[in-house]
Amino acid sequence: MIRRATGVARNGRYPGGVTFPVVGMVGGGQLARMTHEAGIPLGIRFKLLSDTPQDSAAQVVSEVVVGDYRDLGTLRAFARGCDVITFDHEHVPTEHLRALEADGIPVRPGPDALVHAQDKGVMRAKLVEIGVPCPRHRIVSDPADVVAFAAEGVPAGAEGDGFPVVLKTVRGGYDGKGVWVVRSAADAEDPFRAGVPVLAEEKVDFVRELAANVVRSPHGQAVAYPVVESQQVDGVCDTVIAPAPGISDELALGAEELALRIAKELGVVGHLAVELFETRDGRILVNELAMRPHNSGHWTQDGAITSQFANHVRAVLDLPLGDPRPRAKWTVMVNVLGGDYPDMYSAYLHCMARDPQLKIHMYGKDVKPGRKVGHVNTYGDDLDDVLERARHAAGYLRGTITE
Amino acid sequence: MIRRATGVARNGRYPGGVTFPVVGMVGGGQLARMTHEAGIPLGIRFKLLSDTPQDSAAQVVSEVVVGDYRDLGTLRAFARGCDVITFDHEHVPTEHLRALEADGIPVRPGPDALVHAQDKGVMRAKLVEIGVPCPRHRIVSDPADVVAFAAEGVPAGAEGDGFPVVLKTVRGGYDGKGVWVVRSAADAEDPFRAGVPVLAEEKVDFVRELAANVVRSPHGQAVAYPVVESQQVDGVCDTVIAPAPGISDELALGAEELALRIAKELGVVGHLAVELFETRDGRILVNELAMRPHNSGHWTQDGAITSQFANHVRAVLDLPLGDPRPRAKWTVMVNVLGGDYPDMYSAYLHCMARDPQLKIHMYGKDVKPGRKVGHVNTYGDDLDDVLERARHAAGYLRGTITE
Numbered sequence: 001m002i003r004r005a006t007g008v009a010r011n012g013r014y015p016g017g018v019t020f021p022v023v024g025m026v027g028g029g030q031l032a033r034m035t036h037e038a039g040i041p042l043g044i045r046f047k048l049l050s051d052t053p054q055d056s057a058a059q060v061v062s063e064v065v066v067g068d069y070r071d072l073g074t075l076r077a078f079a080r081g082c083d084v085i086t087f088d089h090e091h092v093p094t095e096h097l098r099a100l101e102a103d104g105i106p107v108r109p110g111p112d113a114l115v116h117a118q119d120k121g122v123m124r125a126k127l128v129e130i131g132v133p134c135p136r137h138r139i140v141s142d143p144a145d146v147v148a149f150a151a152e153g154v155p156a157g158a159e160g161d162g163f164p165v166v167l168k169t170v171r172g173g174y175d176g177k178g179v180w181v182v183r184s185a186a187d188a189e190d191p192f193r194a195g196v197p198v199l200a201e202e203k204v205d206f207v208r209e210l211a212a213n214v215v216r217s218p219h220g221q222a223v224a225y226p227v228v229e230s231q232q233v234d235g236v237c238d239t240v241i242a243p244a245p246g247i248s249d250e251l252a253l254g255a256e257e258l259a260l261r262i263a264k265e266l267g268v269v270g271h272l273a274v275e276l277f278e279t280r281d282g283r284i285l286v287n288e289l290a291m292r293p294h295n296s297g298h299w300t301q302d303g304a305i306t307s308q309f310a311n312h313v314r315a316v317l318d319l320p321l322g323d324p325r326p327r328a329k330w331t332v333m334v335n336v337l338g339g340d341y342p343d344m345y346s347a348y349l350h351c352m353a354r355d356p357q358l359k360i361h362m363y364g365k366d367v368k369p370g371r372k373v374g375h376v377n378t379y380g381d382d383l384d385d386v387l388e389r390a391r392h393a394a395g396y397l398r399g400t401i402t403e
Numbered sequence: 404m405i406r407r408a409t410g411v412a413r414n415g416r417y418p419g420g421v422t423f424p425v426v427g428m429v430g431g432g433q434l435a436r437m438t439h440e441a442g443i444p445l446g447i448r449f450k451l452l453s454d455t456p457q458d459s460a461a462q463v464v465s466e467v468v469v470g471d472y473r474d475l476g477t478l479r480a481f482a483r484g485c486d487v488i489t490f491d492h493e494h495v496p497t498e499h500l501r502a503l504e505a506d507g508i509p510v511r512p513g514p515d516a517l518v519h520a521q522d523k524g525v526m527r528a529k530l531v532e533i534g535v536p537c538p539r540h541r542i543v544s545d546p547a548d549v550v551a552f553a554a555e556g557v558p559a560g561a562e563g564d565g566f567p568v569v570l571k572t573v574r575g576g577y578d579g580k581g582v583w584v585v586r587s588a589a590d591a592e593d594p595f596r597a598g599v600p601v602l603a604e605e606k607v608d609f610v611r612e613l614a615a616n617v618v619r620s621p622h623g624q625a626v627a628y629p630v631v632e633s634q635q636v637d638g639v640c641d642t643v644i645a646p647a648p649g650i651s652d653e654l655a656l657g658a659e660e661l662a663l664r665i666a667k668e669l670g671v672v673g674h675l676a677v678e679l680f681e682t683r684d685g686r687i688l689v690n691e692l693a694m695r696p697h698n699s700g701h702w703t704q705d706g707a708i709t710s711q712f713a714n715h716v717r718a719v720l721d722l723p724l725g726d727p728r729p730r731a732k733w734t735v736m737v738n739v740l741g742g743d744y745p746d747m748y749s750a751y752l753h754c755m756a757r758d759p760q761l762k763i764h765m766y767g768k769d770v771k772p773g774r775k776v777g778h779v780n781t782y783g784d785d786l787d788d789v790l791e792r793a794r795h796a797a798g799y800l801r802g803t804i805t806e
Binding site: 019020021033034036037040041042043045046058059060061062064301305306314319320321322323327343344345348349352353356357358359360361362363364374 | 422423424436437439440443444445446448449461462463464465467704708709717722723724725726730746747748751752755756759760761762763764765766767777
């Protein structure tokens with residue numbers, strides 16, 4: 001029998017000498033929590049670097065180190081005994097990741113890939129270089145430069161000043177934070193106050209937002225999930241429909257190929273979410289990249305043969321990837337945001353009794369208005385029914401639906 | 404909005420005053436491990452009483468108390484801060500469970516139900532009382548009494564001594580341990596050596612073994628999973644096929660109704676597995692009962708809308724139960740037993756590459772020959788294919804298949 005060595009060493013020793021790898025997860029949020037959940041069946045060891053012992057993932061993981069991921073000494077101490085390091089977020093400084101790699105710890109995704117999810121300026125430059133369609137954009141230096149950027153978008157002979165324009169700090173934003181839609185020079189002052197470079201982008205006249213989720217392993221295997229429709233409310237993901245309703249085979253295949261190409265060209269290892277705009281004239285433009293399990297892939301927990309979390313674990317361990325195909329005709333994910341009524345557990349009675357097929361995923365997080373504290377998944381053959389069930393459950397958990 | 408109180412108090416406080424219940428699990432084996440995994444999405448707190456910090460579940464749970472479940476003081480200390488107590492095994496002494504109940508801690512299943520899974524003598528007496536078909540049986544006092552019991556089974560005018568006969572210690576057996584098939588008085592001496600009462604049963608001439616899995620909640624809601632075929636090797640469950648191939652609607656419905664009736668009559672809360680013999684003349688006889696998630700229900704993790712583990716958690720919390728229906732035409736579970744080759748992780752490469760739809764569930768246990776260290780699930784439309792994939796993967800992981 002041939003037993004090939006796998007892509008990582010193995011520090012997780014069981015009493016009888018059986019070894020399984022130890023995955024070090026930096027960040028204790030819900031993505032880490034759900035990745036741990038997906039890793040349990042593989043028998044791997046999971047070690048967590050968490051900001052506090054109360055973080056979402058720290059509540060459910062056995063081996064937790066509480067510490068600051070911005071401190072290299074903390075990261076280095078955490079990495080000892082881990083066979084591979086991966087992430088719940090993109091905020092670990094690039095130079096720290098290089099230091100860990102120099103110490104001989106595989107970092108997946110690695111710093112050369114991850115920088116494209118950390119820095120929107122670097123991301124745009126790279127996507128343009130490899131010919132990926134993006135919204136018109138450039139780094140701007142001050143409000144006057146924003147006015148100039150807006151004017152550059154007005155076709156010759158047309159009227160108007162080119163506003164609105166989207167401004168983004170190149171680092172540190174998420175869920176609509178660090179993003180502004182501005183309509184004048186006066187509007188454009190805030191983004192420059194942080195002292196971080198600011199990227200200006202055209203405000204794309206899109207018909208809807210899509211997301212293409214792919215997973216890539218170090219030896220180059222990659223899988224693509226069906227392209228989904230992602231509906232945002234106030235800049236925060238609200239509803240995801242898998243697959244995107246009414247999408248043409250050509251557009252779906254094009255989006256999957258685009259995401260796979262980006263994963264390859266950027267050297268991504270693990271899960272890559274490519275957020276897309278579908279324009280009125282049937283093109284797709286890349287909005288954002290995320291190199292970790294992503295909100296637009298939460299539907300895969302109950303709707304795909306292999307979830308994004310399971311495939312992320314398999315990818316960072318360089319194990320063969322699991323089948324990404326859907327198990328149902330339609331799967332819908334709706335986020336549960338914190339509302340005025342914090343007692344979500346009591347709402348389980350109504351939600352579970354109303355819909356015995358409902359899948360609730362709560363993160364163990366303190367309820368604050370607008371904060372993502374969980375999501376629900378539903379699936380079935382009738383999209384209207386699947387959507388109604390998910391929206392009702394999420395609304396009831398939040399407290400906005402009371403019947 | 405009406406928010407009903409749920410059936411348990413809630414000690415799991417999050418920073419903002421959100422409360423979720425704390426489930427106390429006694430026993431750190433793989434059933435506890437997989438129950439924790441299924442509880443993570445519900446946002447509940449899970450607290451474990453484990454024999455050692457290395458036990459299967461202790462590797463993946465945040466709050467672990469290491470202690471001896473046979474010690475009442477340990478159990479009482481563990482139960483403080485838990486909202487409900489449930490079990491990974493049936494070995495907690497009945498009087499300790501009564502003491503916890505007297506302390507005001509809900510114990511689910513409760514001692515009055517659980518005793519039927521702890522004591523085979525009590526179980527047989529109760530099943531006869533409520534009219535459930537069982538193999539011929541009685542408590543026997545010594546080898547001579549076994550000979551008498553065997554002879555009682557020989558029809559008038561027929562030849563033979565009535566052997567073989569099955570002997571079982573009424574307490575403490577599992578996976579073929581505490582069970583003997585004897586062919587003579589001389590064979591029958593071992594079972595009496597433990598000083599535990601011995602139950603004699605006819606050796607049923609069955610065509611196959613079935614299992615009916617049901618879940619019941621304190622307020623009386625109950626769900627039934629499809630009846631499965633369970634194939635044993637050397638007294639240990641090897642393969643489970645869901646649903647049982649070729650079973651008549653009448654027999655399947657009869658078995659489900661029987662299990663639901665037993666759950667109700669015995670006051671079971673949580674998962675109940677009823678192991679059944681299907682006789683050559685088309686009847687079913689009850690073999691064993693287990694009041695916890697059960698090996699014959701592991702297929703539900705990937706093959707049912709709601710897994711047995713998720714429904715066990717919902718039942719002990721008195722939450723509405725989830726839909727038990729299958730998601731695939733056929734689901735097959737094959738156990739992975741410890742073999743000569745302890746490095747199961749290396750075998751993942753072959754297994755995952757060969758079958759991207761394969762579901763591996765490993766328990767983090769030391770590999771010992773014959774020990775259950777994991778299982779695999781496969782599902783699909785073609786039973787031959789589904790069976791072949793599961794058997795190949797389990798055999799390869801164990802090391803008995805080497806191609």
